[in-house]
Amino acid sequence: MKKQIDNLIDELRWRGMLQDSTPNTEKYLLDNKISGYIGFDPTADSLHIGNLATIMLLVHLQRAGHTPYALVGGATGMVGDPSGKSSERNLLDEKTLRHNEKCIGEQLQKFLDFEGENAAVLVNNYDWFKEFSFLHFLRDVGKYLSVNYMMAKDSVKTRLETGISFTEFSYQLLQAYDFYYLYKNHDVKLQMGGSDQWGNITSGTELIRKISNAENTDLNEDDSREHAFAVTCPLVTKADGSKFGKSESGNVWLDANLTSPYKFYQFWINADDDVAPRLIRVFTLLDKQTIEDLEIEHEKNRGARILQKALAEEVTKRVHGEEAYNNAVEASGILFGKDVVKQLQQTDERTLLEVFEGVPNIEITLDQYHQAENITELLSTITNSEIFASKSEAKKMIKGGGVSINKSKIADPVMEVDFALLQDKYLLVQRGKKNYYLICVSK
Numbered sequence: 001m002k003k004q005i006d007n008l009i010d011e012l013r014w015r016g017m018l019q020d021s022t023p024n025t026e027k028y029l030l031d032n033k034i035s036g037y038i039g040f041d042p043t044a045d046s047l048h049i050g051n052l053a054t055i056m057l058l059v060h061l062q063r064a065g066h067t068p069y070a071l072v073g074g075a076t077g078m079v080g081d082p083s084g085k086s087s088e089r090n091l092l093d094e095k096t097l098r099h100n101e102k103c104i105g106e107q108l109q110k111f112l113d114f115e116g117e118n119a120a121v122l123v124n125n126y127d128w129f130k131e132f133s134f135l136h137f138l139r140d141v142g143k144y145l146s147v148n149y150m151m152a153k154d155s156v157k158t159r160l161e162t163g164i165s166f167t168e169f170s171y172q173l174l175q176a177y178d179f180y181y182l183y184k185n186h187d188v189k190l191q192m193g194g195s196d197q198w199g200n201i202t203s204g205t206e207l208i209r210k211i212s213n214a215e216n217t218d219l220n221e222d223d224s225r226e227h228a229f230a231v232t233c234p235l236v237t238k239a240d241g242s243k244f245g246k247s248e249s250g251n252v253w254l255d256a257n258l259t260s261p262y263k264f265y266q267f268w269i270n271a272d273d274d275v276a277p278r279l280i281r282v283f284t285l286l287d288k289q290t291i292e293d294l295e296i297e298h299e300k301n302r303g304a305r306i307l308q309k310a311l312a313e314e315v316t317k318r319v320h321g322e323e324a325y326n327n328a329v330e331a332s333g334i335l336f337g338k339d340v341v342k343q344l345q346q347t348d349e350r351t352l353l354e355v356f357e358g359v360p361n362i363e364i365t366l367d368q369y370h371q372a373e374n375i376t377e378l379l380s381t382i383t384n385s386e387i388f389a390s391k392s393e394a395k396k397m398i399k400g401g402g403v404s405i406n407k408s409k410i411a412d413p414v415m416e417v418d419f420a421l422l423q424d425k426y427l428l429v430q431r432g433k434k435n436y437y438l439i440c441v442s443k
Helices: 008-014 025-031 049-063 094-108 134-140 147-151 171-186 195-215 261-269 276-283 288-300 306-320 322-332 340-346 349-355 366-371 375-382 391-399
Strands: 035-040 067-072 121-124 188-194 229-233 361-365 403-405 426-431 435-442
Touching (some): 008 025, 008 049, 008 229, 025 188, 025 229, 035 171, 049 188, 049 229, 049 276, 067 094, 067 171, 094 121, 147 195, 171 188, 171 195, 188 195, 261 306, 261 349, 276 288, 276 306, 288 306, 306 322, 361 366, 375 391
Parallel strands (some): 035 188, 067 121, 188 229, 361 435
Antiparallel strands (some): 403 426, 426 435
């Protein structure tokens, strides 16, 4: 990848993506081309937008001319990281983990350039842990970090009251060895991650320092130097301080099968004004001047959601591609644009249902649909009084112009039921200004 930024730390700083770094990191990165990594444990078969913040660290590392390593934690995923967790994780079986790591590896390749001078590298720590015996690990690694040192880390301290198993306690040492292994075998000198990973990452720098000093017995303690470096970014939170990356229905995943491009786009477009300036810095590659210009325009008319639209466009295109973004925009405007029926007919069934998620879904058979004598009967008796409690109530609102079918006003309460079904299956009923119902006609 062609170098696009000169100073990685400065880039992270103005984007609000720099929490902590070890001494001399910025100077070393300016004077040297290095390799850096971030680990992703395969606890699910998809990464989510919380992970995307740390992926962007690797993206900026590569843009600065350095080489990014993405580590899939096939081994550490079998143990579970206690960082940020109030209770023990449920352990996954090995078959599930192998499936998850394959999926995550494929996702990571969408964000990084795996060709060129500083091509990204994908590694899996299962490859070096699978033949590492427990006794050899204790002898060759465990002796370098004291229990006191490990217990002082926040990821452990916060769990002492509720309890932490030896399995999760050992995670810190496993991650530290990952850093040492990559340092020793791939010349990786930088580990990055979220701020909750600071303890685990600095355990890695400490392990590298101690083993390196032990291997160079001619060095005095005073000759000890920084062998490796650490950088973390602040955790991205919502306006109320709660964890970012979830919607009302759960995690916002990067896999289109788990979170559709439409829902993904909607998550960003609905971002609060208070957090949008930070999100657009963290999750897009827009430059500083462009972002500041967008913020000025946004403040002139917050209702236009200029920041959110730019944010949603950049992130949705990066994760799902331009076609998926265009489809999401079209679906988002269905209820407010022209030619609504045409748009509803052209969109796929899944997107149609997502557009109307939360709208009451009333199921009737094709025979019931044809048996309805008129629109009044369909909207009352045939649909089990879920739209109108009685025929008289339906007639009154229809006459008053308060009912639409497929976004077209209905004026005659005794008109025939002869509407073109959306997707050959659905009728969209609107009662008043805000009440929608989706009649599903099953064959």
